[in-house]
Every structure is written in structure tokens, then in C-alpha cells.
Amino acid sequence: MGVALLPTSSAVAQAAPAPSGEVAPSGPELPLQISWEVRNRFRLFREERDFLLHSQSGAGPSVLASEQALELQSDGRGWARNTVNRLCIDLFGRVSEPCTRDNVKESYLTPVDHPITIRLTGPVPVGATCAWTFDDGDGPRLFTFDCAEPLNMRVRYGRSTVAMVDVSSGAEAPQRVSTRIRVRDIFIAGLGDSIASGEGNPDRAIALADEGFCFRHYLGTAGAQYYRPSRAGYKGGRACEAPESLQVWQRYSALWFNSACHRSLYSYQTRTALALAVRYPHIAVTYLPLACTGATIPDGLFGSQRARECPPTKTSASCQGAVNAQLSELRTALAAAKKRQPDRKLDLILLSIGGNDINFSGLVADVIVDTPTERALFRRTGGMGSVEDSRAALARELPQSFGRLREALKSLIGGDLSRVVFVSYANPTLADGGVPCRGGRAGFDIHPSFNADPQRLANVSSFVQNEFLPRLKALATCQSGVLCRDPAADRMTFVDLHQAAFADHGFCARAGTDPEFDRECFSEQGQSFDPDIVTAANQPMLCGRGAGEYRAYLPRARWIRDANDSYFAAMTYPQGLPASSQPADIHDATWGILSAVYGGAVHPTAEGHAAMADATLPAVTSVLQINPSEPDIVEEPAAPIDTAPPTR
Secondary structure, eight states, X not given: OEEEOOSSTTOOOOOOOOOTTSOOOOOTTOOOEEXXXXXXXXXXXXXXXXXHHHHHHTTSSOHHHHHHHHHHHTTTSOXXXXXXXXXXXXXXXXXXXXXXXXXXXXXXSSOSEEEEEEEEESSOOTTOEEEEEEESSSOEEEEEEETTOOEEEEEETTSOEEEEEEEEOTTSOOEEEEEEEOOEEEEEEEEESHHHHTTTOXXXXXXXXXXXXXXXXXXXXXXXXXXXXXXTTOOSOOSTTSOOOHHHHHTTOOBOSBTTTTBOTTXXXXXXXXXXXXXXXXXXXXXXXXXXXXXXXXXXXXXXEEOSOOOOOSSSOOOOSEEXXXXXXXXXXXXXXXXXXXXXXXXXXXXXXXXXXXXXXXXXXXXXXXXXXXXXXXXXXXXXXOHHHHXXXXXXXXXXXXXXXXXXXXXXXTSOGGGEEEEOOOOTTEETTTEXXXXXXXXXXXXXXXXXXXXXXXXXXXXXXXXXXXXXXXXXXXXXXXXXXXHHHHOOEEEOTHHHHHXXXXXXXXXXXXXXXXXXXXXXXXXXBOOOTTTTTTOOBTTOOOGGGOOSSSOOSOOBOOHHHHHHHTOOOOTTSOGGGSOSSTTSHHHHHHHHHTTTTTSBOHHHHHHHHHHHHHHHHHHHTOOOOOOOOEEEXXXXXXXXXXXX
């Protein structure tokens, strides 16, 4: 994005940057421009090629459009499948300090400089010579190049660099253009639960085998078995009579950039921070993702919580079963940053929390687990909820926890909670303009006990729409009777613009443009899988196609994962469950249910998260007050100056 010149000598201009994909203002009165941008400015990415993938696709009108384009470009395999191995945060959630980004070691939390590209644009005379001078207070740096050549350099964090160029062409007097370069590094933290972490969207989706894998029914006889697609590459026992260890099975699991918390690059928090970097070329974004699936305010934000699963490994090494409290992790990171850079502060928090505090997963189980035996077992282990219990928690526990959270966040963000952008949930049960899904086994026939009961579904949908979502907004914004000590400072920035869009894209939404595999193999009557255990062992899909043809990342009408999607994309074995809930064998019925549910059923797809990012981005730019104006630009006749020998 360029810095424009006014036609009069020693005139000053404030030129607004053009959003990505737009053309900066130009005309005969704007003859030349100095243009600069920060390179690889989403600092989570170690390699510029990963950022360029998004900056080039991000020229479209929205994050959603970019996501859909990348889905098609990757043939549904997902853009994050390779990027996940090239981050400044490892698979255990540890920040790499230093992080080698584009062959330069940088402190991730406290950068000392930023890479930029600067060039002269506009009607540059052919063959003109540019004598550049850069001064950040430590003395000028001088370079001379052909004006068609861009310069790659690094500028100091927290300082302004004065850039000046003298343009010489033939016998004409040189033109001088100057500007002030200052990179704003924005520090963003992401907190919250599964909606914040990106649950349902592994960075590298599981690879499925075309043959079947055996599960047992609850309390069933030897013949009470059923087959579903297996994990590709798994060579262990696929029959229920041939048990295998979890360790062997886990080697072929889906990959998350943090398995313990199911953190995903597809999450709306990551996509919002990334979109900010794509849109504004003069900033850098340092993003610290801490959200964790299953988190509540007491257990997850303030206290530790159970890990969802462990990273795949070829050794017998086990991972920790607990995840540190998110607020403690953030305090530790901020303390380390301030020790190195006392003026380093947290600019923004992205937050979604509250769903687990009212046991939303228990409501989902109440809706979809239909057979009496499984319902009884879920109740016994505490996995089944009710609208009445959730309503009671919404009235009592959640407001108390939210008040405590508000005070804790103020100490992290400098007292002004408007810098906490609370992104609300979408109602996952709506389609056709807001009509609740009618229920049934469609999308849920991955397990024999699943059946979305229409009446229970309608009750949950009504509770979410008319009670939970309005109350959550009141808690975040100090409205509707919610008492805050200082409403002006305690009111969070609230985002719910995406809810209207989701009203057409719930888990039951279908369209003729859905992927061919979905249309042919996921039955609207809930009859997708072969019930015959003999033939299903080799071909579990009634459609006759291989399960490996499923693509987790293709555009779909539904922006909410159903249970079939969850199994086909993630097939999670929840290792963090209490011992009483752990299956004794990977063929057991508990694993059959949990492998479908704990990978993200009734959570947004990558498209859904992109739509949430589109709703969040305007609020973020407003809170951060990203100034569209540029520093002073001066054009004037230039006196000759000494230049260093040509260098590059």
C-alpha cells in the first residue's frame, strides 16, 4: 500500500491505506508513491509462504470467501495440513523462544525488529536511479538501486524509521520523497472453550481406510457388533475379537497444533488475527492461542483441566493428562515479555466461554443419544444433561463465575474490558432461515444409539436461542440487570453478527452443491452404513465408495459438524476422561460413541469459523483503533547527497 505525494513542494499528505484487494487512490496529481509493507506479518507462521497463501487468497471480499477458495484449492484436504508443522508454537503449546522465522532468529513475544519490503511505485521513469536513506536514530543507512528494485530490510521495534529517496532520471532535477515507517506490533491472546479453540477442525484431518473397524454394542453378546471406517495405515486388529493397544491406534490419529486442547488453525480466533495481518500491511500480529476444548471458567480459565488427547507418537512416551489454566499461562507469558520489553503490553483478548459452564455438551448428549441403555450409562457418568439443569446453572453459577472472570481480565488488559472481544456462540440447530432442524438419524447414524430426538432438539434449540444467548450477551455487556462495578470500564466488546448467517447453516442444512461424497454416502434417512458385519468388515459404506474419499474441508451448506463429520474428520479418542469413563479396549462401545462426539460434533466447520471471523474483524479493528492514516510525506527538489556503493 503506497504513501501518496501531493503536487506542491514541501506539502504534507495523510494517505489512507487501501484494504487488501483494493487500489490506492491515484491520479495526475499523485505522481509517485513510497510503498512499504511488513513481510510475513502473522508472526505465528515461521515461513513467509504460509502467510502469502492467505494474503493472496485474502484479496476476496471476506474470510469466508478466502476459506472456500482455499478449500477448493486443496481439494478438501485443508490449507493447514502442512502449515501446522511450521509454527512458532509447538504441538505441546510451548512458545519457541527464539523462533527462526524465514532464517532469522526472533523473539516471538518480544520482537526487536520487523522485516519489511519498501519500493517506489507510480509512474517511475524507466532506468531511474533511486538513492535511499533510512535513519532510525542510530545514523543513516544509504543504498542506491534501480528504482524498479524493491528493498528488503528490517526496522526497529518501537521506533520510527525516516525513509527518504532521491529519484534521478536524465538531466531532470531529482525528486525527493520521504516518509516515516513505524511498524505496530499487535499482541493478541485467544481464550475460551471448544468454540474458541477450533474443535471439530483438525489441522490435518484423519486419513480413513476404506475397510471397516469393529465396535461392540453396550452390554451386547459376541454378535452385537458393528463396523465403521478404520484409520488409514492401521495394521492392528480390526475385528472385535482381535484387540489392539491404544498406542498403536494413536499413531494414525488426526493432527492438531495442540492435541491436548484441540487447538486448530481454522478457529475463528486464529482466522481473525490472521485476517487482521492480511488486511493491514503496516502492522505485525503476535498471536498467543490458549483456548482449550472443554474449558469452563473455573476449570480451564482459572484452574487446570483435563487434556482432550495426546499428540500422536511412535514411542511409548505418554503426555500429561492435564492442561494448565489459561489465565496462568497468559500471566506467565506477559511477565516474560515485560521482563525483556517493559513497555510490551497485551492489546486484545478474544474470548468465547460459558457453553460448558451450563453443560451444553450434556444437552447435546440428551438430544442425540436415544437408546435406553446408553442414556442410562451417560446419566450415570454425568455425561447427560437437561434443559432444567442448564437453566439453573445459567441463573446461578455462570453469573458468579463471569463476575470473577471480569476482575481477572481487567488486571491483564489494563483495566479496560472493551479490549476483551467476547464472541458469542451461534445456534447450531437452525436451518432454512431460522427453523429448528427436524431431527432424526441423518448425520448421526455413525453410532447405532444416536438419533436426534425432535422434541428434545426443539427444547434445546429454544433454550439456546431465547435464554442462553441473550443472557450471555447481558453478562458480557453489563445489561439486563447484570450488575457491574463500573459499567463503562467493565463492558466487553460483544460480537454476535454471525448468528443471523448461521440460521441457514445448522447441522441439518443440505444443498445440491454439497460434496458428491456427502450427497451419495450420507443418507438423509440415516442409513449410511452396512449393518451386515460380514460385508461391512471390508466395505462399511452402503454407497459403495471408499471412506477415504471424504473431504473434511470442502464447502458445504452446513457450517456445523454433525456426528458423521466428527468421526470422518477427527475420530477422537478422549484420553483425558476420568478412568471410570475410559473404555477397556478400543473396540468397546464407549470408544464407539466418544470417537464420534469428542472430535467436534455440533461445532462449527472451518467455513463456520471463517464466518465468525468476518463478524469479529470489524469489532477488533474498532477496538484497536487501527489508524488508516499514514505518516507525513514530502516531495521537494533534492540536492545531491552522498550515497554508499550499490548494495543489496
